[in-house]
Amino acid sequence: MRVIKGFLKIIGILVLVAGLGTLYVLNRGGAFRKIEPHFAGTCESLPLDASAEDMTVDRERGFVYLSYLDRQSLVKGDGTNVQGTIMRLDLNRQPLAIEDALLDKPAHLRTHGLSLYVDPAGKRSLFVINHPVNRGTEPELVEVFDEVEPGRFRHRETFASPLFNSPNDMVAVGPRQFYVANDKALKGGLAAGLQQLGIGASPLTYFDGSEARVVADDIASGGGINVSADGGTLYVSETAGQRLRVLERNPADGSVTEKARIGLPTSPDNVDVAADGSLWVTGHANTVKLIQHFINGSPAPTQVLRVVPGAGGAATVDEIYLNAGDQISAGSVGVTYGKKLLIGSITARQVLVCEMS
DSSP, rough: OOOHHHHHHHHHHHHHHHHOOOOOOHHHHHTTTOOOOEESSSEEEEOOEEEEEEEEEETTTTEEEEEEEEEHHHHHHTTOOOOOOEEEEETSSSOOOOOOOOOOOSSSEEEEEEEEEEEETTOEEEEEEEESSOOOOOOOEEEEEEEEEETTTEEEEEEOOOSSSSSSEEEOOSSSEEEEESOOOOOHHHHHEEEEETTTOEEEEEEOSSSSEEEEEEESSSEEEOTTTTTTTTEETTTTEEEEEEEEEEETTEEEEEEEEEEOOOOEEEEEEEETTTTEEEEEEEEHHHHHHHHHOOOOOOOEEEEEEEEEGOEEEEEEEEESSSSSEEEEEEETTEEEEEEESSSSSSEEEEEEE
């Protein structure tokens, strides 16, 4: 009888621990957060035929490039043959109109993370992640397009590596050099096993123009990445870690050294480096709502933060935009151009064009 009582006590403790663990995860993911929408400005919706999960800005020319793909159909499972592209908005023109930025493209193109590289002579190249149909079994690719006339690009090159194991975003730092933020651990080993329990980390990969190598192996699910204007600092959003990793970059060999970890009140996604050097991080304020959104299409909150890193790992974090998903659901990227804030989404077939007061 004593053994049975002891066994039941152990079961009770395990149930309690599991329950507390679940509550912790739900609370950390924002499940109990009250969404109080706010934004100091006005927003209008620009309807699209697909979603813009990522965007990048050519501030010198006033162009915004969109990673354009009908992800809503892919989420619903009825988009086997869906193909994407890179589209362009010219912010100097009114009304805004979406245009194809590519003069040619690979036969298969499912776009995700996007990056614009401008070399010292002003030559521009667009880099974009290209997912295969069968993710996990077919190679993940990075496609490169070179500008041949303002805002129009031709395909130049395709890169592949097993170290692009689950690419979510990327940033170009040279004509053939770039970093890839993966959102899952490499297959096999302890790290992959731990990540299944929500504990592990994913690799940050650097491609030096010839080969790829892991330069950081402890990223808590890389959701976004960008680089400072001088090329010396990388910013990696850690979606599972709810923080922004700040890394000093060695341009000679691509190696990185950690400078800071900035905690954020969200599960961060893409990062825009504004003209003044501030970081605009779009995040998921309620990951439970995000999961429900993928399952049944219900609205998921969109949140945009402005982050200004300080000395010694300190930072100023201001919440610029928050909405329960009525204006735009499952927002994943916010980019700035002057007083404009453009917000894109994982699945919503629109871009929210906002004017900040």
